[in-house]
Amino acid sequence: MPRPGPRLRLVDVAERAGVSLATASRALAGREGVSEEVARHVRQVSRELGYVANPYARTLAGGASSTVGLIVHQIDDPYFSEIASGVLQVAAEEGLLVQIAHSGRDPENELRQLRHLIAQQVGIILIAGSGYDDPRVEAEARAELAGFQRAGGRVAVIGRHALGVDAVVPDNEAGGRAIGAHLLALGHRRIAIAAGTPGLTTVADRLAGVTAALAAHGHSPDDLAVVHSDFTRDGGRVATERILYHHPESTAIIALNDAMAIGVLSVLRSRRIPVPERVSVVGFDDVSVAADLAPSLTTVRLPMTDMGRMALTLALKPRSARPRRRPTGHTLVVRDSTGPVPAPGG
Amino acid sequence: MPRPGPRLRLVDVAERAGVSLATASRALAGREGVSEEVARHVRQVSRELGYVANPYARTLAGGASSTVGLIVHQIDDPYFSEIASGVLQVAAEEGLLVQIAHSGRDPENELRQLRHLIAQQVGIILIAGSGYDDPRVEAEARAELAGFQRAGGRVAVIGRHALGVDAVVPDNEAGGRAIGAHLLALGHRRIAIAAGTPGLTTVADRLAGVTAALAAHGHSPDDLAVVHSDFTRDGGRVATERILYHHPESTAIIALNDAMAIGVLSVLRSRRIPVPERVSVVGFDDVSVAADLAPSLTTVRLPMTDMGRMALTLALKPRSARPRRRPTGHTLVVRDSTGPVPAPGG
């Protein structure tokens, strides 16, 4: 494994600026105890020389750890890559480094990655992606995070509750309600749901929203055919096959994320089932390709990139007494994949 | 900014194992100069205590930097997120950390990110994404990388040549030829190209492949209407508008990546121009959504995830005397977006 060569050090900057090492350090860190004049000069010299602090030395000496660890389920899922993009934007603005780790939607693995990041002494930890309804795993994660925070680390999560830390909270339930209301307004009554893995809180929350919408309009949740599968495109395919077989009377399919919706549309197309004439399809997330599918996908937009930005921004703020929550808001985006319920017998 | 609390140190392990700090270090690093017996014992104690070395101290002291820096144009572009996924896989297997930085397709910014990573003393640098045909930028990048390698750093690039380092080389030209041949075989003669930003070598290479295919079949490259725009979906949209306006006789549009192809399809759909009956469309890359578009996209498949894996694997091998090149191979995937040229006047 490599080791870097000789580099520009802080002493060099200090020498060049005609001040001591300590003064240079203070000036660049923006600490007080240095006259504004000297500080400005040091910064000037530093810039001229193109000095970049050695993060290892800085951190070792008890300074800030300027790297943020980001745990995502799967980076090549657009939902997460858009979040990551937002995180990277803020990180770039703040001069932070971002380490990304996969959890692969496996609670144990997520825990392992989390411990690894803590051991690596990152300063900030961001966890994106649904929580699990396994109390043991959540409790362990919570404990790890609490310890990390006690040691001065900062944490924010996206799309999870129950971790006792600052959180960006997607409007999962409200989004689900919006979808339910939309379909009901179009006259749909036999609605099927292509739901993701049962153990995910995101799945549960979105589902609860849809159910609530039905109930609010006086319809029984029994009308809902819920089929669980993977929270991926292939999962959407599988779920659709099962829906078509077991619930052929369905006039609408709600996929609980866009990835699944893509799978749903794919199967319907290959079966030559017209969307939305025969079956309406709704997704959730509004990943960027949703607008470009054919038919373009009706879905609930979550501002993923902003969510990434918000999460890191939250984590950068000084910690508050009690965990903060930032709801994301949502927008129902009606496109071409939903339409009025087909005439009975049509 | 946070700072970690008191943690288990190497001295603690050494003390507990009844050896000196130096011996403990050597034992854990697997260096020689320690009897196998003692080494085993130290490792045992270390494991029992759950010791994890402080990477900052380790790196500062001149040891291994076990983090890899990955520069991508844009992480929320599926091409790059799939590559990143491959890198993360190998990194997880090897116990390495991955830092991701955006270049935003801006040469200057890429250079800045590169310098930043070098300054951050990562051990391995991976650059993914097209090179630029600006000799100054490339020369500077090359110089930075050379210096980094001289200092012991390891480097691999994906999709670039001319950087004097190990490279994973996508079959851009051959892929372009395959596309050209495919369209010619279908009878197309008036072919338009939605090309990405002119300064990108990837664009140039793919274009050269298409041109070569035309030439090989005795057709003049003048038949080709090349329209440059951004290498993104929106770029694809813009290019298509221009193609329809300036070259309405085109029977096929080649987008030089799938992102652009999505934009192309989107515009054609909104103009109600049937694909492939009136116009055939081809993409490049085979991002995972390509198969799920409507019509499903004919494209050239590049094994992005594997490319990410290959790049990191290359970088982990000891450096060879001369830069290695790993061609990626490619596959023409014919789907529904291409068909025979429409009958003249049809």
Add this chain to the structure above:
DNA sequence: CGCACGTACGAAAGCGCTTACGTAAGCGCT
């Protein structure tokens, strides 16, 4: 005008680790 006090800065002590160097022991050789 002399005192205490705050302010701007420098000297030096580590942070936890790797590694050159030193040393004691064990080996074979003459």
Add this chain to the structure above:
DNA sequence: AGCGCTTACGTAAGCGCTTTCGTACGTGCG
């Protein structure tokens, strides 16, 4: 038995930075 050589380990010197502490200087006051 004495020499040099290797091997196994300990000692201590940093890596580049932050930060505590100390010192010199001005400023206010009585």
